[in-house]
Structures are given as structure tokens and as C-alpha cells.
Amino acid sequence: MAYRTTALRIDRDVALRERIISAALARVAEGGFVALTMQALAEDVGIATGSLYRHVRNKGELAAEVFAVASQREVDALATSVRGPGCPQQRLAAGLERFAARAWHSRQLAFALIAEPVDPEVDEQRLFYREAYAELFVELLQEGAALGVFHVQQVNVVAACLVGAIAEALVGPLSPPARAAREAGYPALSLAEVSHALVTFCLRAVGAQSPEEER
Amino acid sequence: MAYRTTALRIDRDVALRERIISAALARVAEGGFVALTMQALAEDVGIATGSLYRHVRNKGELAAEVFAVASQREVDALATSVRGPGCPQQRLAAGLERFAARAWHSRQLAFALIAEPVDPEVDEQRLFYREAYAELFVELLQEGAALGVFHVQQVNVVAACLVGAIAEALVGPLSPPARAAREAGYPALSLAEVSHALVTFCLRAVGAQSPEEER
Numbered sequence: 001m002a003y004r005t006t007a008l009r010i011d012r013d014v015a016l017r018e019r020i021i022s023a024a025l026a027r028v029a030e031g032g033f034v035a036l037t038m039q040a041l042a043e044d045v046g047i048a049t050g051s052l053y054r055h056v057r058n059k060g061e062l063a064a065e066v067f068a069v070a071s072q073r074e075v076d077a078l079a080t081s082v083r084g085p086g087c088p089q090q091r092l093a094a095g096l097e098r099f100a101a102r103a104w105h106s107r108q109l110a111f112a113l114i115a116e117p118v119d120p121e122v123d124e125q126r127l128f129y130r131e132a133y134a135e136l137f138v139e140l141l142q143e144g145a146a147l148g149v150f151h152v153q154q155v156n157v158v159a160a161c162l163v164g165a166i167a168e169a170l171v172g173p174l175s176p177p178a179r180a181a182r183e184a185g186y187p188a189l190s191l192a193e194v195s196h197a198l199v200t201f202c203l204r205a206v207g208a209q210s211p212e213e214e215r
Numbered sequence: 216m217a218y219r220t221t222a223l224r225i226d227r228d229v230a231l232r233e234r235i236i237s238a239a240l241a242r243v244a245e246g247g248f249v250a251l252t253m254q255a256l257a258e259d260v261g262i263a264t265g266s267l268y269r270h271v272r273n274k275g276e277l278a279a280e281v282f283a284v285a286s287q288r289e290v291d292a293l294a295t296s297v298r299g300p301g302c303p304q305q306r307l308a309a310g311l312e313r314f315a316a317r318a319w320h321s322r323q324l325a326f327a328l329i330a331e332p333v334d335p336e337v338d339e340q341r342l343f344y345r346e347a348y349a350e351l352f353v354e355l356l357q358e359g360a361a362l363g364v365f366h367v368q369q370v371n372v373v374a375a376c377l378v379g380a381i382a383e384a385l386v387g388p389l390s391p392p393a394r395a396a397r398e399a400g401y402p403a404l405s406l407a408e409v410s411h412a413l414v415t416f417c418l419r420a421v422g423a424q425s426p427e428e429e430r
Contacts, residue, residue, distance in 0.1 A: 117332055127388050134389050154404065154412035157384050157391060161416045164383025165376035173342050174349050174375035189369065197369035201376045205420035 017055050020045055024066045029109040032116050033063055060121040067122045071113055071129040075136070077102060082136050088144030089208045093199045095136075096166065100195040103170040107177060114171045134159040141206060151207025162202055169198050232270050235260055239281045244324040247331050248278055275336040282337045286328055286344040290351070292317060297351050303359030304423045308414045310351075311381065315410040318385040322392060329386045349374040356421060366422025377417055384413050 023044040027036050038059055042049040056062040081095035103110035112118075118126070137159035144150030152158045168174055173182075176189040203209070238259040242251050253274055257264040271277040296310035318325035327333075333341065352374035359365030367373045383389055388397075391404040418424070 117338075123332075130388055152412075154408060156389075156394070156402075157404070157409055157412040158416055160384045160387065160389035160391075161380035161413065163389055164379035164381070164387060165420075166379070167383070168379025169372050169375045172375065172379060173345055174371075174378055176372060176375075179371070187371075189372070193369060194372055197367075197372040198376065200368075201373055201420045204422060205380075205416045207419060 013055070016045075016047075020052065020055055020062075021065060021069060024062055025070060028063075028066055028070070028112050029106060032108055032112045033067075033118050033122065034116070036063055036066070038062075060119045063119055064121040064125050067113065067118075067125045068129075070109060071125065071132075074099070074102065074113065075129060075132045078133060078136055082140045088140055088147060088149050089203060092140060092144075092203060092206070092208070095140075096199050096202055097195050099166060100170055100198060101191060104177070104191045104194075107171075110171045114167050115173075130163060134163050137162050144206065144208070149208055158206060161205065165201060165205075166198065169194065169201075228270070231260075231262075235267065235270055235277075236280060236284060239277055240285060243278075243281055243285070243327050244321060247323055247327045248282075248333050248337065249331070251278055251281070253277075275334045278334055279336040279340050282328065282333075282340045283344075285324060286340065286347075289314070289317065289328065290344060290347045293348060293351055297355045303355055303362060303364050304418060307355060307359075307421070307423070308418060310355075311414050311417055312410050314381060315385055315413060316406060319392075319406045319409075322386075325386045329382050330388075345378060349378050352377050359421070359423070364423055373421060376420065380416060380420075381413065384409065384416075 020041070024036055024041055027041060027044065036059065038052055039049050041062075042052040045052070056065075078095050078099055081098050082091050084091055084094065086094065113126075113129075134156070138155050141150055141152050141155045141158055145152055145155070172178065176186070176194055180186045180188050235256070239251055239256055242256060242259065251274065253267055254264050256277075257267040260267070271280075293310050293314055296313050297306050299306055299309065301309065328341075328344075349371070353370050356365055356367050356370045356373055360367055360370070387393065391401070391409055395401045395403050
């Protein structure tokens with residue numbers, strides 16, 4: 001009987017912790033890491049702040065966990081495209097298009113994951129996931145180079161260039177949505193226009209034919 | 216006589232302020248913005264911390280000024296190359312090579328200017344200078360597109376991609392020197408290797424022939 005009570009309690013704790021993480025993720029997706037305070041989160045979940053601290057040690061640790069959950073989804077989405085069916089060029093294009101669409105439709109979350117100033121615990125996670133993106137590109141670049149469809153020598157440098165180009169074009173301060181929000185009169189580009197420009201840039205950069213050139 | 220004393224005093228103040236800014240720049244180049252404290256700076260200059268505050272209002276303002284001075288030098292260096300002699304492809308290559316060499320030889324300063332977490336005052340400057348780099352690329356891309364040597368449609372997106380690729384390949388956490396410092400066994404690439412990979416990546420990305428392809 002004592003055992004059963006404990007098991008039930010553990011189940012309840014696990015369920016509550018999941019609710020906490022999802023509520024924290026929703027908060028970051030809505031307002032960035034700056035909006036993730038323990039007090040506001042406790043209110044979202046409907047528990048006392050003191051109870052919240054029984055489930056998460058501190059804000060830094062919580063932010064790092066939220067970062068990891070959200071980033072792993074992005075890495076998984078990119079991996080599904082770049083390891084999916086099709087030739088390497090198509091898979092690179094598909095991965096970029098998918099990444100662009102996700103960043104476009106979850107702008108605040110993309111900013112939080114890629115560019116928002118964050119606590120050191122989160123910065124460590126950011127480094128880890130930035131390497132994970134780069135690693136996926138390295139894998140694809142090597143495969144494409146072996147098949148003769150990509151022409152790259154320093155795969156690590158090229159992967160870094162790709163990660164930088166993608167982040168700046170889609171999320172950073174020079175990305176069209178960021179500039180349109182800041183500068184009156186900046187042309188409002190569509191996702192399709194930005195995504196197409198990015199795909200063309202990256203395919204050419206790795207020595208593949210761009211979609212137009214193939215036609 | 217009173218006028219002369221005042222003029223002399225103003226000259227002395229101007230000279231001291233210049234010494235303060237140079238000492239602050241040297242400190243940032245050596246240890247990043249984190250090493251820029253008013254106390255340490257006063258010691259470097261050889262004045263009391265109280266006197267330092269007569270010449271600079273506070274640390275945020277000083278950091279922003281140092282950032283602007285150092286970034287303007289980088290923008291000027293890039294401008295000299297991209298507006299210099301030669302065809303647009305050569306000028307893009309020359310600008311990238313120069314930027315790469317400067318970042319390589321002043322690694323800590325490059326990190327401070329591009330990637331170090333900084334105060335909000337400095338972040339504003341960073342945005343301003345990031346736009347200045349992008350603007351130089353936009354100008355060159357438009358010129359090259361008009362001459363038919365570059366093939367780009369969304370010049371602003373392509374300029375953002377270039378800025379991102381350069382920053383990540385040379386300075387960010389995925390850049391070869393950063394990875395070599397972090398990971399045992401990461402190949403120690405030379406400046407020439409990284410610079411060449413970056414130039415090839417960027418020239419191809421804008422639809423120009425890469426140096427090899429031209430030969």
C-alpha cells in the first residue's frame with residue numbers, strides 16, 4: 001500500500017514536471033527567455049512559487065532544459081530533412097526550407113534559441129546545439145562531396161558558414177523580418193522569397209547547381 | 216591670459232581623453248569587454264578612478280565608444296577593399312581576405328566586436344555596425360549584379376547571409392580557432408586554408424566563378 005502511494009506520487013510528480021516544462025516553453029516561445037520568471041511560471045501552472053522550486057532547482061537550470069527541449073526539436077526536424085530521401089542537393093534545400101518555415105512561424109522562439117542574450121547555462125546548451133546543426137551539415141557535405149554533387153574541401157569551415165548564413169538571414173538583426181520591424185519602408189519580403197534566396201545562396205556556396213540552373 | 220589657460224586646459228583634457236580611449240581599446244583587445252573595468256582602466260592610464268569619471272560618464276558609454284572606434288576601423292578596412300580597384304569578384308575576395316586576416320591576428324578583439332555578450336549600449340552599436348558591413352556588401356552586390364558578374368536577386372538577404380557566414384567561420388563558436396581551443400584533436404587550420412574556404416564559399420554563393428573555376 002505504501003509502495004502504491006509512492007508510485008502514484010512519482011507519477012504525479014512526473015506529470016507536473018512535464019506541465020512545468022511545457023508552460024515554460026510556451027512562455028519562451030511567446031516572450032523569449034526574458035519572460036521566463038519563476039513567479040510568472042508558477043502562476044501559469046497554477047501552483048505556488050515555493051512548490052515550483054520543489055520541481056526545478058533554479059531558473060538557469062530550467063532555462064537550459066527548455067532550451068534543450070526546443071533546440072532538439074529543431075535539430076530533429078533538420079535531421080529528418082537532411083537524412084531523408086532524395087539527392088544531397090534536394091535534401092539540403094528541403095532542410096533549409098523547413099528550417100526557414102519553422103523560424104518564420106515561430107519568430108520569437110527562433111530568436112530565443114539563436115540570438116537572445118541568455119544566462120551562461122543556456123549559452124552552454126546553445127554551443128552544443130550549434131555544433132549539432134553543423135554536424136548534420138558536415139555529414140551531408142561529405143556525402144555530397146563523395147558523390148561529386150558538392151564541391152567543398154574544408155567541410156567544417158563550410159558547415160560553419162552555412163550555420164552563420166542561415167541564422168543571420170532568418171533570425172539575426174539583419175534578417176528581413178527584424179529589419180522590417182525596425183526600419184520604416186524596408187520591403188516586407190515573404191517567407192518564400194527569403195527561403196528561396198537562402199536556398200540558392202547555400203546550394204551555390206557548396207558548389208551544387210542552384211535549382212534555376214538545373215532547369 | 217585667462218583664455219589661454221582655458222585653451223591649454225582643453226587641449227590637455229582632449230589629450231587625456233584620447234589616452235583613456237586608447238587604453239580602453241588596448242584592454243578590450245587583450246581581454247574583451249569583460250576586462251574593461253573603470254578601476255583597471257584608471258590604473259592603466261595612471262590616474263585616480265575619480266578623475267576617470269570626470270572624462271567618461273560611465274562604463275556603458277565608454278564601452279560603446281570603444282566599440283564604435285574599433286568597429287569603424289574594421290568597416291573602413293572592408294570599405295577600402297570592396298571599393299578599391301579590380302572587378303567586383305576580386306574586390307569581394309580581397310575584402311574577405313583582409314577581414315579574415317584582421318580577425319585572425321586580433322582574435323580577442325574580433326570576438327569582443329562580434330560575439331562577446333555585452334551591455335545594451337554596446338549592443339546598439341553592434342547592430343549599427345552590422346548594418347554597415349551589410350550595406351557595403353549590398354553596394355558591391357548591386358554593382359556586380361549590374362555588370363552581370365554576380366547573380367543575386369534579394370541583395371539584402373544575400374548580404375545578411377554573407378555577414379553571418381563570415382562571422383561564424385572566423386569568430387563564432389564554430390570557427391576553426393574556437394573549435395581547436397575547445398576540442399582536443401580538432402585539426403589546426405591555417406589562416407590561408409580558412410580564408411580560402413571562406414572566399415570560395417562566398418564567391419560561389421553570389422553566383423560568381425570561384426578562383427579555381429576561373430583558372
